[in-house]
Amino acid sequence: MAQFTLVSGSVGLITLQNPPVNALSAATRQGIVDMMNKALNDPEVKSVVVCGQNRIFCGGADIKEFGTKISGPPLIPTIHTIEATNKPVVAAIEGSALGGGLELALGCHYRIAHSKARLGLPEVTLGLLPAIGGSQRLPRLIGVPAAIELITTGRHITAAEALQLGLVDHVTRSSTVDEAIKFAQSVEGKSLDSRRISNYPCPHLPDLDAVFEGVMQEVRQKAHGAIAPIACVQAVRAAATLPYLEGMEIERQLMETLFTSSQARALQYTFFAQRAVSRWSMPSGARWDTSMPKPVHKAAVIGLGTMGRGITVALAQAGLSVVAVETQEKQLKEAKLVVSGILERAAQRRGMAPTLAKITYSHDIRAVADVDLVIEAVFEDEALKEKVFQQLSAVCKPGTFLCTNTSSLDVDHLASLTHNPELVVGMHFFAPAHVMKLLEVVYGSKSSPEALATVMQLGKRMGKVSVAVGNCWGFVGNRMLKPYMEQAFYLLEEGATPELVDQALVEFGFPMGVFRMSDLSGTDVYWKIRKEAEPVGASGQEARVRKGLRYSPLGDLLCEQGRFGQKTGQGWYQYDKPGSRVARPDPWVHNFLEEYRARHGLVARRIDHAEVLERCLYSLINEGFRILEEGIAAGPEDIDMIYVFGYGWPKHRGGPMFYASMVGLAKILERLEHYHRAHPDVPFMQPCSLLRKLVTCGSPPVHKWKDVIKKIHSQL
Numbered sequence: 001m002a003q004f005t006l007v008s009g010s011v012g013l014i015t016l017q018n019p020p021v022n023a024l025s026a027a028t029r030q031g032i033v034d035m036m037n038k039a040l041n042d043p044e045v046k047s048v049v050v051c052g053q054n055r056i057f058c059g060g061a062d063i064k065e066f067g068t069k070i071s072g073p074p075l076i077p078t079i080h081t082i083e084a085t086n087k088p089v090v091a092a093i094e095g096s097a098l099g100g101g102l103e104l105a106l107g108c109h110y111r112i113a114h115s116k117a118r119l120g121l122p123e124v125t126l127g128l129l130p131a132i133g134g135s136q137r138l139p140r141l142i143g144v145p146a147a148i149e150l151i152t153t154g155r156h157i158t159a160a161e162a163l164q165l166g167l168v169d170h171v172t173r174s175s176t177v178d179e180a181i182k183f184a185q186s187v188e189g190k191s192l193d194s195r196r197i198s199n200y201p202c203p204h205l206p207d208l209d210a211v212f213e214g215v216m217q218e219v220r221q222k223a224h225g226a227i228a229p230i231a232c233v234q235a236v237r238a239a240a241t242l243p244y245l246e247g248m249e250i251e252r253q254l255m256e257t258l259f260t261s262s263q264a265r266a267l268q269y270t271f272f273a274q275r276a277v278s279r280w281s282m283p284s285g286a287r288w289d290t291s292m293p294k295p296v297h298k299a300a301v302i303g304l305g306t307m308g309r310g311i312t313v314a315l316a317q318a319g320l321s322v323v324a325v326e327t328q329e330k331q332l333k334e335a336k337l338v339v340s341g342i343l344e345r346a347a348q349r350r351g352m353a354p355t356l357a358k359i360t361y362s363h364d365i366r367a368v369a370d371v372d373l374v375i376e377a378v379f380e381d382e383a384l385k386e387k388v389f390q391q392l393s394a395v396c397k398p399g400t401f402l403c404t405n406t407s408s409l410d411v412d413h414l415a416s417l418t419h420n421p422e423l424v425v426g427m428h429f430f431a432p433a434h435v436m437k438l439l440e441v442v443y444g445s446k447s448s449p450e451a452l453a454t455v456m457q458l459g460k461r462m463g464k465v466s467v468a469v470g471n472c473w474g475f476v477g478n479r480m481l482k483p484y485m486e487q488a489f490y491l492l493e494e495g496a497t498p499e500l501v502d503q504a505l506v507e508f509g510f511p512m513g514v515f516r517m518s519d520l521s522g523t524d525v526y527w528k529i530r531k532e533a534e535p536v537g538a539s540g541q542e543a544r545v546r547k548g549l550r551y552s553p554l555g556d557l558l559c560e561q562g563r564f565g566q567k568t569g570q571g572w573y574q575y576d577k578p579g580s581r582v583a584r585p586d587p588w589v590h591n592f593l594e595e596y597r598a599r600h601g602l603v604a605r606r607i608d609h610a611e612v613l614e615r616c617l618y619s620l621i622n623e624g625f626r627i628l629e630e631g632i633a634a635g636p637e638d639i640d641m642i643y644v645f646g647y648g649w650p651k652h653r654g655g656p657m658f659y660a661s662m663v664g665l666a667k668i669l670e671r672l673e674h675y676h677r678a679h680p681d682v683p684f685m686q687p688c689s690l691l692r693k694l695v696t697c698g699s700p701p702v703h704k705w706k707d708v709i710k711k712i713h714s715q716l
């Protein structure tokens, strides 16, 4: 797993060999220890270069080994040996030097990077901290503020930025290994006293306590309950205030707590789940590895409202030629300005030229005649979308994929209006479409595997986490959101306030609660959807019943008052003025709730955070099980990535289905049964049969659920 070669007569070249990313598995660590000992003990070797096979230095620890009993040698003693030796050791960094990989490089005396290399300490994204000396060496090398930023965000930086920070000594565009070998020879026999980072004092910061207090407050606020970023700050503080070896002991103690935490398990699950969802499958048996995507060079966007503009930006940034169509002249002009502005600012940030020339604007739908793929993003109105699909089917060249950015309409129905329903796929973007990572890719009953493969590949090009799901009301994300929101309304009826419900959800880790979120996106958005989905309600007691089940008209009544949320300055909260982001509890809403309860004979009771979480989250999870049972999502990872990347589910809790497995399926079942007994008229609380079956099967871990579901389906 590591190879030693003597090159140029005196340089020991150690090559890490563990494809695909030369991760530091037990065998690779053993290889490093053995080859380094060989190099340092060989009198012929006067200097050493460490590099990675296949133009990647090292992707850090082997994440697959986390959660198992760690075997193999630790790296800390070897890194100390490297640093202490009098033979110069040079890290030749190509591709990535991440996590333990970069920590190994920090133990070397010199670092030479290729200009395309990326470096970082992403341990925090896995619920950990850099614990083979990274948290102690990095601040000594680049200073406390820069180190804190890199370690608490896990951001990967370019070689150019690394050079600017002093993290690498030299950046090259030619062969990094050849340069490193030449350089190593040039410093053979020279003193290395100034190259041992652990001997450096941490660069002085005036008013250290105040700096760390400020940083801790900021990090805590952004962490939404994640513990690793806090531990990272504590470790860097140890580097700034203690001798190296004492700092290392703090680093070790902090890592010990993080390593076995449920948050680390959740984040590591997310790492693999994010990659697993790209390996999609359809109920027909079609799969990612047997379906060929078609090339997409030119795409079109129809409708340049907020969503259409974001999609246009995302497509242009992915390098596609885009035809952007909007029939209203004023909207078209405005869209052109907004899209160009976003692209220019983004290009400026990246120090690149904007991709404006790749977009042509038109008010005529016939301008899309020669594109390979169209994304319809007109207003969410069924009749309008129907018309657009009929037009597209008539004007597009044969073979053009027709996609709809609907969030709730039936993809099969739209497909049925076209000549080639097999070419129709849903692309459900999340606002703002050029920023949000999630893309729900909805295949209809007639969508071809080729169409799905094409759209999934396009999603990847746009940098999205694309998740393939089947067609049903609300697809996966919004379908699961319905019971979650409904429970929140029932809680208000029973005595809660919007603030209480939201606070419980924020403490759980959501960036905002359901009512604040509803105000932000507009309370009228779901009002419209509810009006379309539910028959119009009656008055009096009947107002709280739909199709024989409990219904809360609270959201409708709020909208009838014109309280559409942040944009109108009033919703579930009050705002200083329309558009203001500062939400304050609103006595009007409290009064409105009291009057409502009095009108319907409801007696307010005390509701605690635990009840809020159980009712909102377990009903959402229950719907997730139904979605799995129906085969709308291929596996729990698909649901989890939709919620993590599209709905603000805290990453350190792994997504709703992973969370359910951590809470324990038996407990979820028991609580759902309890609430279903207490509220038999509440839809969505009756435990789903898949949940019952999984509990009967002994509550297997989440990665085994697919097997159970397959077995159930094969028995049907």
Ligand SMILES: CC/C=C\C=C\CC(=O)SCCNC(=O)CCNC(=O)[C@H](O)C(C)(C)COP(=O)(O)OP(=O)(O)OC[C@H]1O[C@@H](n2cnc3c(N)ncnc32)[C@H](O)[C@@H]1OP(=O)(O)O
Residues within 6 Å of the ligand: 020, 021, 023, 024, 059, 060, 061, 062, 063, 064, 070, 075, 096, 098, 099, 100, 101, 122, 123, 126, 128, 130, 131, 132, 272, 275, 276
């Ligand atoms: C005993 C402990 C010693 C030291 C401890 C140190 C702490 C750490 O190092 S924590 C780990 C820190 N490292 C990371 O977080 C890096 C994670 N990887 C990445 O960011 C990316 O994979 C990449 C290295 C930048 C490469 O990206 P890309 O080219 O887009 O490929 P991917 O699809 O992401 O990955 C390909 C393939 O490799 C698997 N993989 C990647 N990194 C690791 C890893 N560190 N351990 C195990 N496996 C890894 C990834 O899952 C993919 O596998 P598939 O099966 O093809 O999905």
